[in-house]
């Protein structure tokens with residue numbers, strides 16, 4: 001029982017820590033214990049260590065640690081990918097052979113398929129091009145999405161790559177390149193997640209989540225069956241287990257109660273369970289790990305699907321949450337987009353890429369209808385400011401509900417767009433005016 005509690009404690013602590021480190025900075029957890037724990041682990045503990053080290057070694061220890069940390073976080077290296085692989089291979093090596101003799105033919109096939117798929121999707125996610133923006137592919141990336149005149153504006157350049165920034169692209173500081181529709185850089189696949197491999201990344205999450213849950217569930221089931229085989233009155237769930245009392249040498253021996261059964265206490269129930277765990281220690285550890293990390297992987301998948309649902313990347317959701325703060329402070333204005341072409345930007349884009357940024361995105365069925373600007377002082381920009389696009393009066397925007405997300409075309413369209421390269425939206429047969437006026441989804445309120 002001791003070993004069981006320790007094992008569960010360690011696995012639970014690791015899962016919780018991982019969850020906090022991964023999700024703690026997301027806007028959704030602001031002003032919750034998750035965010036407090038995140039700043040405790042990521043800000044306060046490192047600061048405390050830093051202060052202590054300044055006293056003890058004059059800061060030598062932390063500066064070498066910082067170099068190591070910055071290498072781990074900011075350089076491209078496969079350490080976490082290898083850790084993930086070792087965890088996957090190790091778990092399968094520990095669990096599958098001990099479970100195999102007890103599995104039916106169908107389950108054996110299922111296990112082989114489920115164990116193989118994460119490797120396939122990991123390989124595809126890690127080694128396919130996430131959508132690198134280079135001189136040769138710039139034209140293609142510019143044609144994928146229109147500029148929304150909120151998060152992405154025509155004419156913006158990446159000064160590291162010295163290229164125009166296509167709509168929805170972002171420079172990845174780890175890989176040191178711009179990537180089309182960059183979601184985030186993922187250390188588990190040692191690659192960016194972008195327009196070229198987002199679908200492989202989602203499938204990797206799905207297959208890993210299924211493997212963890214199925215493995216955990218089946219492993220625990222097998223252990224339960226072995227315990228019941230040995231102690232037929234025991235049951236894992238519901239906890240309605242019975243024990244026979246009055247065996248030779250016990251207190252109730254030779255009393256009228258000997259040979260009768262009574263409801264098992266929770267402690268005794270646990271002793272039977274730990275008998276199963278001790279006899280199948282490898283399978284038990286892996287099953288427990290699988291069950292405990294399942295919510296984490298499903299949670300990651302759910303977060304990614306939520307982004308698909310709302311038609312935004314992780315990068316865009318972070319940008320929108322900045323906009324939200326500025327909106328609440330009263331610094332954000334919008335006005336109607338004029339579809340008169342802006343000659344300067346168009347000429348510059350055409351020269352750089354051979355493409356017209358305002359007319360080449362024919363694939364996308366809708367265009368920006370508003371221009372969004374941040375102001376320095378909370379006053380609206382001058383109506384005759386020729387540097388800003390759009391026409392008419394500036395209107396103050398207080399909330400994200402008052403702006404539209406150009407890149408959200410509904411869950412199924414968003415999903416198809418991720419899974420089918422250069423997906424052509426079916427707008428044929430719709431009159432042009434109606435095509436432009438399609439109701440658009442709004443940016444979700446955070």
Ligand SMILES: [Zn+2]
Pocket residue numbers: 158159160161162170171172176177178
């Ligand atoms: Zn760049």
Ligand SMILES: [Zn+2]
Pocket residue numbers: 172173174175176184185186191192193
């Ligand atoms: Zn990257």
